[in-house]
Amino acid sequence: MPKTYTAIESWIVTNLQLTPSNSIEQTYERLERQGDNLPLLNAPQDLTNPAHFIEEAVIWDFALHLAGCEKVLDVGCGDGWPSLRLANHFPILVAVDASARRVATAQANARRLGLKNVSIKQMSALEMDFPDSSFDGVVAASVIEQTTNPYQALREIFRVLKPGGKLRLFFEPGDNSTKGVSERVFISETEDSPGYHYVLKHSRPPWERNYLVKFPPTPEVKDAFRRLHSLIERLGSNPRQAPEIGLNFLTENQTQILGVSWYEIELFTSETMKETLEEVGFEEVDVIYSAGTFARRFFPLIQEQGLSSIQLAACCRALAEISKDISAPHISGEPIVAVRPK
Numbered sequence: 001m002p003k004t005y006t007a008i009e010s011w012i013v014t015n016l017q018l019t020p021s022n023s024i025e026q027t028y029e030r031l032e033r034q035g036d037n038l039p040l041l042n043a044p045q046d047l048t049n050p051a052h053f054i055e056e057a058v059i060w061d062f063a064l065h066l067a068g069c070e071k072v073l074d075v076g077c078g079d080g081w082p083s084l085r086l087a088n089h090f091p092i093l094v095a096v097d098a099s100a101r102r103v104a105t106a107q108a109n110a111r112r113l114g115l116k117n118v119s120i121k122q123m124s125a126l127e128m129d130f131p132d133s134s135f136d137g138v139v140a141a142s143v144i145e146q147t148t149n150p151y152q153a154l155r156e157i158f159r160v161l162k163p164g165g166k167l168r169l170f171f172e173p174g175d176n177s178t179k180g181v182s183e184r185v186f187i188s189e190t191e192d193s194p195g196y197h198y199v200l201k202h203s204r205p206p207w208e209r210n211y212l213v214k215f216p217p218t219p220e221v222k223d224a225f226r227r228l229h230s231l232i233e234r235l236g237s238n239p240r241q242a243p244e245i246g247l248n249f250l251t252e253n254q255t256q257i258l259g260v261s262w263y264e265i266e267l268f269t270s271e272t273m274k275e276t277l278e279e280v281g282f283e284e285v286d287v288i289y290s291a292g293t294f295a296r297r298f299f300p301l302i303q304e305q306g307l308s309s310i311q312l313a314a315c316c317r318a319l320a321e322i323s324k325d326i327s328a329p330h331i332s333g334e335p336i337v338a339v340r341p342k
């Protein structure tokens, strides 16, 4: 365990026995669902809702960057995003995720939506069970940085892409523009253990550390978690601003703690992700504006026009058409396109 950065982290490291883990086991296998507001997956699409408008633009972003592809792979699909939303755009979609729970949710979503051209498999991005050159295109959204070995995940994507095949890669960027750490608390619950998650984000260099403090599912602990849940709703999730949800909660409930696991992920900037893709062997690696960035910027103006949903959908597509050819600054955190050489 390297040096500690905050009072909560020091307390955890000093007082509890740490077990190494990873994002799948510690985070994704414990989440009932990943998002509450994914259009069509969790809620009817409403393009007057800014989140849905931005999401529709991002779907067009993937569709236009990979236009002409027959067989597309979605790596780290979570609950089925973006693969299930791309089912109308490509003949064949294959989606993989390493978490059994996420795969089961994505499969249930695909069945509910009646999608026949999408297959979803449990598989690690680090070792994919596909022959070389299997896909015309690959999409990956917020997954590469979640794996234990981003370089290996990109090598696997390179291997399964056909020569000339294209990758459109979104990632959660690290912010190395300002020095500092940020902290966040959230809770999760499985049948055998309520979980207290403490997330520490470091900016220079960018990385994120995640601790999961596990408790037994006793009535007292469940009560304490219910109170914690309402405190987080009322005060926000930053334990530095609200010690009630941070050190106070942990020390008050210390005797109940079963154990703690942790993992760390490396965060990329557009620049470091571009360099890593080039290192793997990709060519034509470009940081290109997400249509979502344009949609976010233009939504307030478009909203004022009182357009129908068909017109709003056309705006999303138009924004993706425009953004698709515009290079973004390398420090921007915008997504990347890359091509496997012929």
Ligand SMILES: C[S@@+](CC[C@H](N)C(=O)[O-])C[C@H]1O[C@@H](n2cnc3c(N)ncnc32)[C@H](O)[C@@H]1O
Residues within 6 Å of the ligand: 023, 024, 028, 034, 075, 076, 077, 078, 079, 080, 081, 082, 096, 097, 098, 099, 102, 123, 124, 125, 126, 140, 141, 142, 143, 146, 147, 148
């Ligand atoms: C932030 S979520 C993104 C999910 C989805 N693409 C989205 O944008 O909603 C990251 C996903 O990566 C998956 N993941 C983490 N490590 C993985 C690996 N080695 N191979 C495949 N999937 C992995 C997790 O299970 C999780 O579903």
